[in-house]
Amino acid sequence: MIGIFAGLLLRALVVLTGAALATFALLWHAPGDPALAIAEARYGQNVSKEVLDFIRAEAGFDDGFWTAFWAWLVPLLKGDFGQSSVNGRDVWPDLVTAMSYTFPLALVSLALGLAVSVPLALIATRKPGSWLDRGTVALASVGVAIPAFWLGLLLILLFAVQLGWLPAMGAETATHSILPALTLGFGVAASLTRIIRSGILEARGQPFLPAFIRRGVARRDIARDHVAPHAAVPVVTVLGLELAFLLEGLVVVEVIFARPGLGSFLVSAIFARDFPKVQAVVILAAVIFVVVNLAIDLIYRSLDPRVSERDA
Amino acid sequence: MTIQAYGLSAELSGHTILYPTNLDFKPGERVGLVGASGSGKSTLGHELVDTLRARGASVAHVPQSPDEALDPLRSMAFHWREAEKALGVAPDHARREMLFKALQIERGDLRKRPWGWSRGMQQRFVIAMALIGTPDLLVMDEPTSALDPVVAAGTMDLLEDYLKDRQTALLLITHDLGLAARRVSRLMVMEAGRIVEDAPTSKFLSAPETQAAKALCAHRNWLELPC
Ligand SMILES: Nc1ncnc2c1ncn2[C@@H]1O[C@H](COP(=O)(O)OP(=O)(O)OP(=O)(O)O)[C@@H](O)[C@H]1O
Numbered sequence: 001m002i003g004i005f006a007g008l009l010l011r012a013l014v015v016l017t018g019a020a021l022a023t024f025a026l027l028w029h030a031p032g033d034p035a036l037a038i039a040e041a042r043y044g045q046n047v048s049k050e051v052l053d054f055i056r057a058e059a060g061f062d063d064g065f066w067t068a069f070w071a072w073l074v075p076l077l078k079g080d081f082g083q084s085s086v087n088g089r090d091v092w093p094d095l096v097t098a099m100s101y102t103f104p105l106a107l108v109s110l111a112l113g114l115a116v117s118v119p120l121a122l123i124a125t126r127k128p129g130s131w132l133d134r135g136t137v138a139l140a141s142v143g144v145a146i147p148a149f150w151l152g153l154l155l156i157l158l159f160a161v162q163l164g165w166l167p168a169m170g171a172e173t174a175t176h177s178i179l180p181a182l183t184l185g186f187g188v189a190a191s192l193t194r195i196i197r198s199g200i201l202e203a204r205g206q207p208f209l210p211a212f213i214r215r216g217v218a219r220r221d222i223a224r225d226h227v228a229p230h231a232a233v234p235v236v237t238v239l240g241l242e243l244a245f246l247l248e249g250l251v252v253v254e255v256i257f258a259r260p261g262l263g264s265f266l267v268s269a270i271f272a273r274d275f276p277k278v279q280a281v282v283i284l285a286a287v288i289f290v291v292v293n294l295a296i297d298l299i300y301r302s303l304d305p306r307v308s309e310r311d312a
Numbered sequence: 313m314t315i316q317a318y319g320l321s322a323e324l325s326g327h328t329i330l331y332p333t334n335l336d337f338k339p340g341e342r343v344g345l346v347g348a349s350g351s352g353k354s355t356l357g358h359e360l361v362d363t364l365r366a367r368g369a370s371v372a373h374v375p376q377s378p379d380e381a382l383d384p385l386r387s388m389a390f391h392w393r394e395a396e397k398a399l400g401v402a403p404d405h406a407r408r409e410m411l412f413k414a415l416q417i418e419r420g421d422l423r424k425r426p427w428g429w430s431r432g433m434q435q436r437f438v439i440a441m442a443l444i445g446t447p448d449l450l451v452m453d454e455p456t457s458a459l460d461p462v463v464a465a466g467t468m469d470l471l472e473d474y475l476k477d478r479q480t481a482l483l484l485i486t487h488d489l490g491l492a493a494r495r496v497s498r499l500m501v502m503e504a505g506r507i508v509e510d511a512p513t514s515k516f517l518s519a520p521e522t523q524a525a526k527a528l529c530a531h532r533n534w535l536e537l538p539c
Pocket residue numbers: 324329347348349350351352353354355356376487
């Protein structure tokens with residue numbers, strides 16, 4: 001068990017290092033002169049050569065890739081995300097503000113997705129192949145295929161523009177979160193419904209179930225104690241992918257609804273070529289991803305210890 | 313009271329694998345069901361158990377393979393508790409110890425899941441679960457197929473002991489005529505989804521009527537096997 005945990009931690013470490021290196025390398029080799037972009041962001045058009053040289057020296061662009069990488073990584077390991085290369089402000093407090101908008105939205109969307117998908121999948125699998133089941137599958141397939149930006153705009157048109165019930169832009173009040181949460185929650189619900197449904201159907205096909213019925217175990221107990229755990233295994237496995245899907249959707253939704261969260265933070269940082277901010281978001285996303293996947297892996301192993309047995 | 317089940321039949325994707333069959337068992341009677349692999353023995357056992365259970369009779373069933381009997385995600389202790397609950401009996405530590413000892417699985421770790429036990433141990437665990445209560449009929453599908461001859465004989469002895477002072481009837485499904493001949497008083501032969509012969513064991517062995525029964529009896533050296 002300890003060995004498995006150490007292995008998982010090691011894997012997490014490798015993923016994080018890879019993510020840090022990859023982001024830094026990508027930004028480092030991005031086309032165009034980053035110093036020029038920073039200068040323009042700070043001082044407007046027509047910057048002098050001296051200013052550019054100053055910025056290059058300040059940002060460490062002259063020292064070569066590895067020096068610059070270490071200069072970024074070492075403070076980062078101490079929790080220092082550095083300063084914005086555009087306005088010189090510390091990145092961390094702004095990042096925290098952005099997170100305070102994004103995390104509640106992500107959690108609400110996930111909760112919404114679960115609250116819809118679990119009952120829907122349970123109802124659909126009551127009679128596999130019935131019109132209810134087929135309708136659910138069709139709806140979920142369409143739901144997975146609908147892009148978040150399109151659904152978001154549609155909801156804005158309907159509820160904000162046409163009906164005027166809900167605000168479309170900003171994040172001042174809780175009502176501002178309703179449309180973004182619906183947009184994200186819909187996508188989550190659609191993909192989770194499909195996964196949970198097929199998980200339940202697969203679990204119902206387990207070869208040992210008839211024996212439990214013949215042994216006289218109540219159907220409800222069989223569903224709770226045998227079908228549910230088997231159905232949960234594939235669902236837990238894909239939750240990590242679901243999270244990636246959610247992070248991606250968050251960026252789009254925050255931009256559409258003009259919410260000052262991590263997505264908007266990232267997009268504006270990219271346009272301003274504000275490397276420290278971009279790197280901070282990518283590293284944060286990588287940490288979240290790794291931590292959640294670690295948790296999922298542990299849950300998965302407690303559900304189905306055969307996995308650990310095979311690994312050992 | 314005689315247990316009767318009429319018109320047992322089964323189809324699989326439009327193909328009949330069990331033709332309408334009638335069965336009856338006197339209380340305490342021990343019946344063997346033999347036949348070639350794929351002749352429909354397990355199917356008949358399932359239909360019989362399901363029909364009787366639907367009628368409210370108390371039946372216990374030991375599936376052919378432990379994979380069909382145990383949930384790989386649940387501990388052995390969970391299976392045992394669940395079986396006791398299904399029978400409506402109070403947890404009885406002594407009864408479990410007695411059964412486990414008789415089946416020589418008392419050293420198995422109940423906290424483990426089925427795949428933490430050997431197949432033969434799993435099979436004996438499933439047999440033990442079937443013996444918790446006192447059903448009217450006990451259907452055992454190849455109960456000794458994963459057991460070595462000595463343990464198999466011990467298991468059958470325990471079964472005899474269990475049946476001795478009960479009214480429980482036994483349907484023993486096996487392709488091992490030697491095993492069946494020693495333990496049952498009546499033998500049925502299945503062939504391609506039908507029972508083609510049904511006779512007292514002694515008559516069956518001395519004067520088999522059908523081709524299928526004759527083919528089985530041609531291997532009478534099986535009787536020398538220690539079970
Ligand atoms: N899962 C299945 N898929 C397809 N056909 C099956 C399946 N199970 C049973 N059958 C069919 O049903 C017939 C009877 O099967 P059954 O398991 O009852 O035979 P059996 O007499 O118990 O054989 P064995 O001695 O090998 O256990 C087989 O001939 C086979 O064609």
